[in-house]
Amino acid sequence: MSDGFEPKILGIFCNWCSYAGADMAGTSRMQYPPNIRIIRVLCSGRVDPQFVLKAFELGADGVLVAGCHPGDCHYVRGNYRAERRIALLRAMLHQLGLNPDRLMLKWISASEGAELVNAVEEFVKKLKELGPSPLRKG
Amino acid sequence: MPVKVAFIQLSSCWGCWQSLLDLHEALLDVIPQLDIVFWHTVVDYKFKDLEGLPDGSVDLGLTEGFCRTEEDVHLLKLARQKCKMLVSYGACSTFGGLPALLNLYPIDEALRRKFMEAESVVDGRIPDRVVPKMLDYVKPNPSIVKYDLLVPGCPPEPKLIAEVLTSLLKGEMPKLKERTLCDECPRVKSDVVVVKKIKRDFEGIPDPEKCLLEQGYICMGPATRAGCGAVCPSAGVPCKGCMGPGPNVLDQGAKMLSALASIVDYESVSPEELVKAVKDVVGTFSRFTLPSAIIPRAVTDRRK
Numbered sequence: 140m141s142d143g144f145e146p147k148i149l150g151i152f153c154n155w156c157s158y159a160g161a162d163m164a165g166t167s168r169m170q171y172p173p174n175i176r177i178i179r180v181l182c183s184g185r186v187d188p189q190f191v192l193k194a195f196e197l198g199a200d201g202v203l204v205a206g207c208h209p210g211d212c213h214y215v216r217g218n219y220r221a222e223r224r225i226a227l228l229r230a231m232l233h234q235l236g237l238n239p240d241r242l243m244l245k246w247i248s249a250s251e252g253a254e255l256v257n258a259v260e261e262f263v264k265k266l267k268e269l270g271p272s273p274l275r276k277g
Numbered sequence: 278m279p280v281k282v283a284f285i286q287l288s289s290c291w292g293c294w295q296s297l298l299d300l301h302e303a304l305l306d307v308i309p310q311l312d313i314v315f316w317h318t319v320v321d322y323k324f325k326d327l328e329g330l331p332d333g334s335v336d337l338g339l340t341e342g343f344c345r346t347e348e349d350v351h352l353l354k355l356a357r358q359k360c361k362m363l364v365s366y367g368a369c370s371t372f373g374g375l376p377a378l379l380n381l382y383p384i385d386e387a388l389r390r391k392f393m394e395a396e397s398v399v400d401g402r403i404p405d406r407v408v409p410k411m412l413d414y415v416k417p418n419p420s421i422v423k424y425d426l427l428v429p430g431c432p433p434e435p436k437l438i439a440e441v442l443t444s445l446l447k448g449e450m451p452k453l454k455e456r457t458l459c460d461e462c463p464r465v466k467s468d469v470v471v472v473k474k475i476k477r478d479f480e481g482i483p484d485p486e487k488c489l490l491e492q493g494y495i496c497m498g499p500a501t502r503a504g505c506g507a508v509c510p511s512a513g514v515p516c517k518g519c520m521g522p523g524p525n526v527l528d529q530g531a532k533m534l535s536a537l538a539s540i541v542d543y544e545s546v547s548p549e550e551l552v553k554a555v556k557d558v559v560g561t562f563s564r565f566t567l568p569s570a571i572i573p574r575a576v577t578d579r580r581k
Contacts, residue, residue: 188531192571216543223538226548227558231534234381234559236575273576 146200146266147275148259150177151186155213157205157247157255164252171256172263175203182206183244184217188228191242195232198275201241201266203258208246218246238269279312280446281336283327285356286318287349287418288376289342293367294318296432303439310446327355335359337445339366343373343568344421348409357422364445365424368431368519373568375431377415378560380567380574384413414574426450431519431565434505454503457523458516462498462507464488473545475537475554478515489515490540495561500526500533519565528571530563 152158158179164171180186183206191202204225206218222244229239245258284294300307313320314335315327338360344350357363365371373380379387388411393401419427428441444451459466466488476493483489489496489510496510497518509516522529541551555561563570 188535189526189528189571192528192531196571219543220539223541223543223546223548223551224535226552227534227538227555228531230552230555231530231558231562234557234575235572236381236577237572238578241578269578273578274572 144267144271146174146263146271147198148175148201148203148262148266149194149199150175150203150205150259151183151190152177152179152204152247153183153185153206153213153217154179154181156207156211156249157183157245159249160205160247160251160255162252163250164255167252169252169256171259174263174266175259182212182214182217183221184212184214184219186221186224188224188231191228195237195241195272195274198272200269200272200275201243201262203243203245203262205245205247205255205258208248211248237272237274240265240269241272279310281312281314281334283315283335283338283356283360284313284318285315285338285340285352287340287342287353287370288345289367289369289374290376291318291341293341293369293432296367296430296435297438299435300439300442301435303435307442307446324352324355327352327359330359332358333361336361338363340364340370340418341366343369343377343415344412344418345376345415346409346411350412350421353418353422362425362445363422364441365418365427367433368429368521368565370418371427371429372521372566373415373417373573375565377568378564380414381559382575384411415568416573417569428453429502429519429521429565430505431517434508436506437504455524456503458498458501458503458505458507458510458520459488461503462488462510462516464507464510467491470540471542472540473542475541475546475551483513485513489513495533495537495555497529497533497562497564499536500529500562517564518562521566521569528563529566530559530570533562534558 161177183204186204194202206221212218225244229242232242233239243262247254315322338356368374388403392403441451465486470491472493474493483492494515496515498516501516501518502520502523505520518529526532
């Protein structure tokens with residue numbers, strides 16, 4: 140199945156670190172797979188688990204949530220909340236029959252454009268191994 | 278002029294009908310106003326009795342339970358055809374309900390477990406004659422037919438039933454509360470909540486005054502609709518969420534998961550410890566609402 144399969148990834152990035160990190164990758168002209176569509180939220184703590192579930196329901200093969208490194212959150216504790224939500228969500232996805240590896244949490248700071256590139260490359264590779272999401276339509 | 282009523286039982290435990298008896302003396306006011314035309318759980322009505330009635334001739338239909346079999350779907354569609362107003366009565370009928378947690382397993386695996394592999398079974402076989410065909414998974418009733426009113430609860434509380442029935446009999450449309458359970462819970466809540474340890478319901482003795490969630494018990498209050506009068510938390514039992522999601526919430530389980538992750542103390546509870554403490558994530562957070570959740574049943578990923 141992985142022949143020609145290009146995973147669709149939703150990225151939900153925090154405004155202060157990870158989105159700026161993606162900007163950094165862009166302005167530094169780093170190349171990374173075009174499989175990811177990034178949306179910006181103000182904090183990884185703003186990522187409602189409903190967003191992630193909705194993305195999977197609509198056929199995303201993977202969801203990458205990215206936020207500031209622990210201790211660096213612009214809102215002090217948002218990323219700690221995100222970390223715990225993602226852990227519970229991964230357990231929930233597992234019970235719902237989806238591979239929990241389809242949901243990834245990464246800490247990417249504003250200067251870590253290269254980290255973002257690595258994370259996306261690694262995630263695309265992993266998702267190609269996993270194949271299309273069973274919830275993908277058509 | 279009595280109101281023509283049909284009580285439609287789909288796959289269910291009968292508990293919602295029993296809860297009607299919780300009205301006690303108030304029943305004496307309600308019963309003379311009812312002309313019960315179909316209630317096959319109480320009197321020996323057959324489907325043809327309902328089928329024989331003209332379409333739209335029944336003023337009010339209440340449904341209990343969810344559609345587990347093809348027969349349930351038939352009866353539900355029939356009820357919609359015959360009733361002017363159709364009311365979903367109880368958590369099963371409204372969201373899919375607790376037994377619909379079976380949506381986490383393929384139906385053939387569940388049938389095999391129940392009829393062949395259960396410890397008490399000798400020479401088991403999966404029943405295939407006379408019984409109606411099982412559906413692969415449970416869908417919430419409101420996705421099968423259009424309802425005029427949804428009344429959640431497992432079962433609905435007497436006060437809620439009385440409110441709903443009296444307004445319906447007066448020809449008015451009752452309104453559910455557009456708030457969450459915490460709003461009507463009498464327990465004392467503090468402004469900053471930090472939970473150091475997640476407890477299971479049986480651990481320790483809860484403080485009678487303080488918010489149960491603050492004490493570390495997984496109380497579904499923040500993700501649950503108000504309307505039951507917070508009976509469980511008032512009695513020292515954490516809310517299980519049978520009133521379903523609060524207003525404007527798509528997925529009760531996701532909301533509660535989110536709430537719990539927000540209130541734990543980050544230094545005392547690591548993400549791994551949190552998952553371990555919750556144990557059954559779907560069964561705890563989406564106990565009554567899995568078929569109405571964003572991902573309503575288990576799927577099979579090609580590689581686990």
